[in-house]
Amino acid sequence: MTRVINIRLRGRAQVLAAAVPLGALAVTYAVAAGARHAANPADKVLPTFGAMGDAVWRMAAMADPMTGQYTLWADTLASLERLGAGLGLATVTALVLGLALGVVPLVRAVLGPVVTLIAVIPPIAVLPILFIALGLGEAAKIALIAVGIAPFMTRDMAACVAGLPAEQFVKAQTLGANSWQVAIRVALPQMMPRLIEALRFSMGPAWVFLIAAEAIASDVGLGYRIFLVRRYLAMDIILPYVAWISLLAICADVGLRWVSRRAFGWAHGAGL
Amino acid sequence: MSAALVSLRDVWVEYGDKVVLERVDLDIQAGEFVSVVGPSGAGKSTFLRLLLGQEAPTRGQVMLDGVAMRAECGPDRGVVFQRYSVFPHLTALQNVMFGLECAGAPVIGRLFGARRRAAEAAAREMLSAVGLEHSLAAYPAQLSGGMQQRLAIAQALVKHPRVLLLDEPFGALDPGIRRDMHGLVSRLWREQGLTIVMVTHDIGEAFHLGTRVMAFDKRRHDPHAPHRFGATAIYDLPLTRKMEA
Numbered sequence: 244m245t246r247v248i249n250i251r252l253r254g255r256a257q258v259l260a261a262a263v264p265l266g267a268l269a270v271t272y273a274v275a276a277g278a279r280h281a282a283n284p285a286d287k288v289l290p291t292f293g294a295m296g297d298a299v300w301r302m303a304a305m306a307d308p309m310t311g312q313y314t315l316w317a318d319t320l321a322s323l324e325r326l327g328a329g330l331g332l333a334t335v336t337a338l339v340l341g342l343a344l345g346v347v348p349l350v351r352a353v354l355g356p357v358v359t360l361i362a363v364i365p366p367i368a369v370l371p372i373l374f375i376a377l378g379l380g381e382a383a384k385i386a387l388i389a390v391g392i393a394p395f396m397t398r399d400m401a402a403c404v405a406g407l408p409a410e411q412f413v414k415a416q417t418l419g420a421n422s423w424q425v426a427i428r429v430a431l432p433q434m435m436p437r438l439i440e441a442l443r444f445s446m447g448p449a450w451v452f453l454i455a456a457e458a459i460a461s462d463v464g465l466g467y468r469i470f471l472v473r474r475y476l477a478m479d480i481i482l483p484y485v486a487w488i489s490l491l492a493i494c495a496d497v498g499l500r501w502v503s504r505r506a507f508g509w510a511h512g513a514g515l
Numbered sequence: 516m517s518a519a520l521v522s523l524r525d526v527w528v529e530y531g532d533k534v535v536l537e538r539v540d541l542d543i544q545a546g547e548f549v550s551v552v553g554p555s556g557a558g559k560s561t562f563l564r565l566l567l568g569q570e571a572p573t574r575g576q577v578m579l580d581g582v583a584m585r586a587e588c589g590p591d592r593g594v595v596f597q598r599y600s601v602f603p604h605l606t607a608l609q610n611v612m613f614g615l616e617c618a619g620a621p622v623i624g625r626l627f628g629a630r631r632r633a634a635e636a637a638a639r640e641m642l643s644a645v646g647l648e649h650s651l652a653a654y655p656a657q658l659s660g661g662m663q664q665r666l667a668i669a670q671a672l673v674k675h676p677r678v679l680l681l682d683e684p685f686g687a688l689d690p691g692i693r694r695d696m697h698g699l700v701s702r703l704w705r706e707q708g709l710t711i712v713m714v715t716h717d718i719g720e721a722f723h724l725g726t727r728v729m730a731f732d733k734r735r736h737d738p739h740a741p742h743r744f745g746a747t748a749i750y751d752l753p754l755t756r757k758m759e760a
Contacts (some may be wrong), residue, residue, distance in 0.1 A: 408599035413569055414667075415602075418614035418674055419590035421621060428613065428624045432604045509604050509654045 290479035298479040314468065315487070322465040323491070325381060326453050329388025333449075334442060336393045341400020342434065346426045351401070358401075362394035367455055374460060384456040391452040392445040396438075403437040404430045436510035439503040443496055450492060519581075520545040520710055521566060521678060526575035527745065528561050535561045537745030539575070541729075543678075543712065548704055550725030551714045557731040558746040559714045563682050566712060567592055579677065590614070593671030597683045600667035601655045607666050608651040611638035614674040641669045645699060661692035665699065672703065681713040685720065697724060728752045 252260050276289040290298070302315040310317070343350040344358065370387055377383040407430065415429045454466030461467040465488055472480045504511050519542035528536040536558045543549055553559050564570040565577055571586030578584060579591065594600070601610050612626075615634040619626050626634050642648055645665040655663050664684055671679060681700075685693045701724060704711055715721050721728050730750040737743055 410596045410599035411602060413567065413588055414594060414596070414600055414670075415613070415617075416588035417567070417590060417592055417594050417676070418617055418670065420613075420617040420624075424617050424621070424624045428617075429602060433602075507604075509656065512656060 287476040287478055290482070294479045295483050298477070299483045302480065302483075315484075317463055318465045318468050318484075319487070319491070321461075321463040322453060322457065325384050325456075325464070326388065326449060328381075328385045329453070330392070330442065330445070330449055332385065332389040333391075333393035333396055333445065334438065336389070337396035337400050337441065338431075338434070338438060340397045342404065342426055342431055344397070344401035345404020345434075346430050347422070355401075358394060358397055362398055366391035366452060370456065370459070379460040384453065384461070387456045388449050388452045392449055395448075396441045396445055399441045400434055400438060403434050407433060433510075436503050436507040439499050439507075443499050446492055446495055450488065454488075518545075519543060520579070521712075522576075522578040522581070523565070523572075524576045524578070526565065526572045526577060528558070528565065528570065529573040529745070533742040534745035536565075536572075537747055539747050541748055541751065543710065545677075545710050546708060547710055548724060548726045549712045550721035550728045551712065551731060552716070552718055552721045552728065553731035553746065557733065559731050560682065562731065563680055563712065563714050566678065567594055567680055590618070590674050591677045592680060593674060593676030593678070594680045594682065595664065595667045595671055595684045597686045601663055601670060603655050606652050606654055607642060607647055607658070608635065608638055610655070610666055611641055611670050611673050614670065618674075638669075638673060641673045642666075644672075644703065645669045659692075661688050661696060664688065664696060668700070668703070672707065672709075677710065679709050679711045681711060681715075683714055683716060686716060693720075700724060722754070726754050728754065 272289070273292065276286075276291045279286040279289050280291060299315070303313060306312060307314050340354070340358070344354060345351075366387060369390060370383075373383040373386050373390070377386055411429055412425060415425045420428065453464075454469070457464040457466030458470040465484055469481050469484050521543040523539050523541050526536060526539040527534065539562070551559050551562060561570065565572060568584060568586050568588045576583050588594075602613065605613065612634050615637060616624055616626050619630055619634065625631075639648070639651065642651060645668055647662060647665050647669065650658060650662065655666065658666065667684075684700075685696050688696060697720065700711070703709060713721075713724065728750070729748045729752075731746045732749045733744050733746045734749060735744045
């Protein structure tokens with residue numbers, strides 16, 4: 244008999260198999276929502292798909308009478324700006340610091356322990372410090388994202404360089420490369436695919452920090468909105484917002500993978 | 516003994532109380548092809564790292580052209596390792612151009628315009644010399660093991676090193692490919708007037724290629740403290756027949 248570990252699905256069967264649990268989830272939700280609404284037509288905890296659709300329409304296609312803005316898009320733009328700035332800051336820091344830590348033993352000796360120390364501090368714990376130091380504006384939120392993921396990315400970058408074969412560094416020196424050339428022509432290009440991977444893995448935590456910062460002090464943003472409408476038990480807005488955040492996260496992940504394969508084919512076993 | 520290219524004078528290498536090499540005293544003349552053989556742990560690789568400048572002698576002196584050598588790798592000594600000798604993120608052509616670009620562009624590490632074309636031409640010529648003229652745009656991962664070693668040799672030779680150091684360069688190759696590589700290295704050594712020091716496990720290869728075979732081993736053994744005596748060149752056989760040819 245074929246062992247379970249050897250059963251593989253291909254093509255349409257694979258798509259179907261993946262759709263089954265998703266479909267089951269949707270059906271279960273619809274049945275549960277229907278049952279609750281049969282008992283209490285004003286139920287807010289499990290809104291029907293129709294109610295959620297109405298809410299999305301209200302948020303996305305109708306201007307808010309108070310602000311004159313389309314709330315969903317204003318929230319999305321604000322959140323993505325913060326996320327982008329935080330990720331950008333963290334990426335540049337990680338790249339520069341990780342390269343220096345990985346290539347120059349002197350830098351590693353001086354800064355290695357500090358980076359390790361900073362990396363073990365739970366970022367949310369320093370959020371009050373950021374709010375006190377940077378005020379309640381954009382800077383504190385961006386700083387939280389950067390502070391939250393930069394140490395991990397930096398250590399990952401340094402480990403990536405440390406993992407390159409020592410032979411490559413010797414070889415580069417026998418070819419006349421100075422320290423700077425070893426850094427930018429041997430280590431840096433080989434870090435790039437790993438950087439994108441580290442960025443992908445940092446997206447999850449970055450969203451957590453973004454939503455936490457927005458929940459505490461903000462007046463626009465996806466995280467702010469979820470925590471605001473929670474007061475009115477507005478699940479018809481919260482659930483679509485959560486789905487929208489997930490969709491944005493998936494798009495970012497797919498996009499980064501595409502960039503990595505496209506720009507660094509040598510690292511993905513592909514040719515030119 | 517006058518104009519030796521490389522001289523080792525009473526060289527010792529010790530790690531703590533472990534003696535790896537002791538009293539190594541030898542000269543290598545320009546144009547020699549020195550094969551270094553010996554059992555594992557007899558200091559062959561340490562000897563090569565000394566010549567490479569990757570390691571400093573604990574005592575004694577390593578001299579290149581009569582001048583004490585700094586314990587740092589430099590472009591006067593080329594090297595080919597058994598593995599990881601080429602850069603995986605560069606194509607074959609870029610790998611060979613690397614050394615030329617480092618010399619020509621200390622800050623940005625890349626050449627442009629006429630200088631780039633000159634470097635590219637030199638790299639193409641070197642790649643043709645090792646038989647890789649049809650794989651210029653290939654990344655190392657797309658090349659076979661033998662082709663990667665050809666690339667590593669081209670990459671080192673384009674810098675015209677005073678000494679070419681080979682660390683078991685053919686150890687990971689199939690016998691057939693290895694034979695081809697022997698032919699290639701012999702030809703390059705003859706045509707370009709190279710000085711080569713090659714560490715190998717294969718005695719046949721050592722005698723086949725070398726003009727001089729050195730066997731490293733320990734002269735003395737203390738069964739109670741085997742690490743207290745280091746290895747040295749116990750046999751040093753010139754194969755003069757080849758030098759004349």
